[in-house]
Amino acid sequence: MAHLKDIARASKVSIRTVSRALKGNGYVDTDVRQRVLRVAKSFGYSPNLTARSLRTGKSFDVLAALWHVDELNMAKLAGLEGSLRHHDYQLSCLFTSAFGEDSTKQLLQEILRRRPAGVVIFTDRFSPQRDCYIARSLVQAGISYIMVDSVADDVDSVRIDRSQGVYDAVLHLAAGGRQRIAYWGLTSDSTRWVGYLRAMQQLGRSPICLELEDLGDDNLSWATYGRKITQLSSLPDAIQVFSDSMAFSLLGTLHAAGIQIPQQLAAVGFDDRPMAALAWPPLTTVAQPCRETGAAAADILLQKIAGAEAPPQGWSRTLPTRLVIRESA
Amino acid sequence: MAHLKDIARASKVSIRTVSRALKGNGYVDTDVRQRVLRVAKSFGYSPNLTARSLRTGKSFDVLAALWHVDELNMAKLAGLEGSLRHHDYQLSCLFTSAFGEDSTKQLLQEILRRRPAGVVIFTDRFSPQRDCYIARSLVQAGISYIMVDSVADDVDSVRIDRSQGVYDAVLHLAAGGRQRIAYWGLTSDSTRWVGYLRAMQQLGRSPICLELEDLGDDNLSWATYGRKITQLSSLPDAIQVFSDSMAFSLLGTLHAAGIQIPQQLAAVGFDDRPMAALAWPPLTTVAQPCRETGAAAADILLQKIAGAEAPPQGWSRTLPTRLVIRESA
DNA sequence: TTGTAAGCGTTATCAC
DNA sequence: GTGATAACGCTTACAA
Numbered sequence: 001m002a003h004l005k006d007i008a009r010a011s012k013v014s015i016r017t018v019s020r021a022l023k024g025n026g027y028v029d030t031d032v033r034q035r036v037l038r039v040a041k042s043f044g045y046s047p048n049l050t051a052r053s054l055r056t057g058k059s060f061d062v063l064a065a066l067w068h069v070d071e072l073n074m075a076k077l078a079g080l081e082g083s084l085r086h087h088d089y090q091l092s093c094l095f096t097s098a099f100g101e102d103s104t105k106q107l108l109q110e111i112l113r114r115r116p117a118g119v120v121i122f123t124d125r126f127s128p129q130r131d132c133y134i135a136r137s138l139v140q141a142g143i144s145y146i147m148v149d150s151v152a153d154d155v156d157s158v159r160i161d162r163s164q165g166v167y168d169a170v171l172h173l174a175a176g177g178r179q180r181i182a183y184w185g186l187t188s189d190s191t192r193w194v195g196y197l198r199a200m201q202q203l204g205r206s207p208i209c210l211e212l213e214d215l216g217d218d219n220l221s222w223a224t225y226g227r228k229i230t231q232l233s234s235l236p237d238a239i240q241v242f243s244d245s246m247a248f249s250l251l252g253t254l255h256a257a258g259i260q261i262p263q264q265l266a267a268v269g270f271d272d273r274p275m276a277a278l279a280w281p282p283l284t285t286v287a288q289p290c291r292e293t294g295a296a297a298a299d300i301l302l303q304k305i306a307g308a309e310a311p312p313q314g315w316s317r318t319l320p321t322r323l324v325i326r327e328s329a
Numbered sequence: 330m331a332h333l334k335d336i337a338r339a340s341k342v343s344i345r346t347v348s349r350a351l352k353g354n355g356y357v358d359t360d361v362r363q364r365v366l367r368v369a370k371s372f373g374y375s376p377n378l379t380a381r382s383l384r385t386g387k388s389f390d391v392l393a394a395l396w397h398v399d400e401l402n403m404a405k406l407a408g409l410e411g412s413l414r415h416h417d418y419q420l421s422c423l424f425t426s427a428f429g430e431d432s433t434k435q436l437l438q439e440i441l442r443r444r445p446a447g448v449v450i451f452t453d454r455f456s457p458q459r460d461c462y463i464a465r466s467l468v469q470a471g472i473s474y475i476m477v478d479s480v481a482d483d484v485d486s487v488r489i490d491r492s493q494g495v496y497d498a499v500l501h502l503a504a505g506g507r508q509r510i511a512y513w514g515l516t517s518d519s520t521r522w523v524g525y526l527r528a529m530q531q532l533g534r535s536p537i538c539l540e541l542e543d544l545g546d547d548n549l550s551w552a553t554y555g556r557k558i559t560q561l562s563s564l565p566d567a568i569q570v571f572s573d574s575m576a577f578s579l580l581g582t583l584h585a586a587g588i589q590i591p592q593q594l595a596a597v598g599f600d601d602r603p604m605a606a607l608a609w610p611p612l613t614t615v616a617q618p619c620r621e622t623g624a625a626a627a628d629i630l631l632q633k634i635a636g637a638e639a640p641p642q643g644w645s646r647t648l649p650t651r652l653v654i655r656e657s658a
Numbered sequence: 659t660t661g662t663a664a665g666c667g668t669t670a671t672c673a674c
Numbered sequence: 675g676t677g678a679t680a681a682c683g684c685t686t687a688c689a690a
Binding site for chain 3: 052
Binding site: 001050061070071073074075077085090091110115245246249252253256273274280282 | 330375377378379380382383388390398399400402403404406407410411414415419420421422423424426427439441442443444551552555574575577578580581582584585602603604607608609610611
């Protein structure tokens with residue numbers, strides 16, 4: 001692998017001149033520049049990034065830390081990497097699942113050890129206090145960060161407008177003539193529930209929550225709940241489901257109970273996992289803007305790294321979802 | 330951030346001694362070592378990896394290149410990262426989807442530019458020639474590599490014994506009393522088909538292939554094919570399906586056609602995606618050993634990086650699948 | 659057992 | 675415009 005020195009020798013100029021010619025940041029005679037560029041190309045030169053980093057004190061590594069190993073995060077990661085690469089940054093990953101006890105501390109240590117230019121935290125959406133702690137620690141260490149999907153509102157995060165997504169879906173159900181639109185989900189994520197309530201209020205209807213009384217029992221699977229739904233004395237004619245996963249369970253259960261979808265009951269999921277298109281009937285669902293989320297995270301993080309001022313509304317950004325209408329509703 | 334110099338000054342010894350004390354590779358007086366270690370700890374010292382890399386000429390970056398953005402690769406990636414981290418290597422990612430035309434060339438250029446210690450190629454299982462080309466290029470550039478799931482047999486790759494997986498599944502179906510066990514899949518991946526044929530031969534039965542005559546038409550979705558299956562004049566009583574995705578389509582279709590699963594027809598998928606457990610009925614399927622695949626890739630790659638001799642049978646390794654029995658078969 | 663000094667490949671300062 | 679030369683923080687011969 002060729003070095004600056006080799007090119008300097010071959011072009012009969014000094015290293016400094018080669019450096020200037022290649023980066024185009026100083027005055028170099030046009031002829032000399034041409035020659036140097038040609039030689040560099042013929043040598044297949046590409047700078048040693050390690051040396052550059054050491055000298056400039058700058059890193060071009062962005063570290064992503066992930067809790068959930070799933071396809072949604074994978075797509076967000078892909079969007080992130082594409083944007084970073086476009087700006088000559090590289091993406092490294094850290095899967096927290098491989099950490100043991102005291103994983104947050106270990107994660108932070110590992111981050112500090114690697115001295116990345118910035119960090120992207122893909123939160124698990126269930127630990128706002130942890131998010132805050134991590135954010136504080138990183139700020140203190142002088143490392144730029146952006147989170148993805150944090151529900152803590154005092155950290156910089158790219159968020160997805162889940163509330164609006166559910167709102168849109170419920171209005172779609174109503175527009176389709178559905179009268180009794182229910183919600184089946186978890187209270188631990190309030191954003192979707194809030195969107196449902198807003199929509200029902202907008203429609204002037206009373207909310208119907210399918211959260212059954214013994215939901216606290218973790219041993220009952222979603223499928224079991226689905227079966228309970230089919231046994232309700234009065235079935236709703238539409239259900240907004242928390243996630244595609246739960247919607248899948250429900251769909252099968254409804255089929256098994258002989259309930260026609262969407263004729264008797266419409267169902268809408270959330271996430272738009274690839275499987276949604278393969279369900280029977282193909283699942284209408286609220287799509288997360290995965291690639292865009294990753295791209296937005298890259299955009300914000302690079303600005304922070306560059307030392308830009310935070311915009312008046314802060315760094316956080318909320319991206320819209322997209323209702324994907326298929327056959328289930 | 331503290332440097333070796335700072336610790337040396339504070340401990341009243343030379344940089345060299347600090348280095349030795351911390352790495353434990355030379356003779357250092359016990360007292361001195363204790364003191365240095367204490368000071369280093371109080372300073373929160375951690376070595377500058379960039380400087381170390383530059384000096385030693387070694388990189389501790391492993392680069393993973395991925396074609397498919399899905400949860401299976403994500404799990405393999407997680408397994409890979411965990412193992413690498415355990416050996417103080419870090420994992421960087423490159424998603425080929427973000428490359429434009431001529432993506433293979435671009436990918437190789439990007440790999441060379443970054444000078445990683447090694448490369449893991451997560452192939453798309455459909456381009457053996459490309460795999461070979463990439464492998465040759467990397468070897469020529471002196472970069473250690475390992476592939477994941479390559480179907481080219483002259484490259485080093487961690488493979489999954491899909492053939493055996495399907496074989497096991499078909500035998501399971503037979504053990505459950507199924508008489509007419511069919512296979513529904515793509516010919517483009519022959520490994521699974523071969524496993525099916527082997528099993529049927531072992532059972533002394535004739536294979537039943539559900540690949541319908543107009544399978545060449547890409548516009549027909551899997552669901553459409555599923556419907557065709559329900560319309561067969563004589564239905565099989567078990568189907569080994571190519572993938573969980575296709576099995577999902579099929580399951581819904583069969584339900585819609587009023588076919589009881591597994592009573593009338595048993596179905597087995599392949600992959601064990603998380604969704605499989607949520608299907609109705611929960612899908613019996615052949616699980617890919619994702620984390621293990623990633624770990625094996627790390628293991629082999631690190632050996633190659635260390636300059637170890639290839640074992641007599643070559644670097645490639647084939648991992649067993651695991652039959653996950655749920656309710657669909 | 660410990661210290662001195664050179665060097666990894668780049669970038670940046672300054673004088674010519 | 676261009677060229678010596680120092681410096682980034684670490685590792686490692688070699689000397690003491």
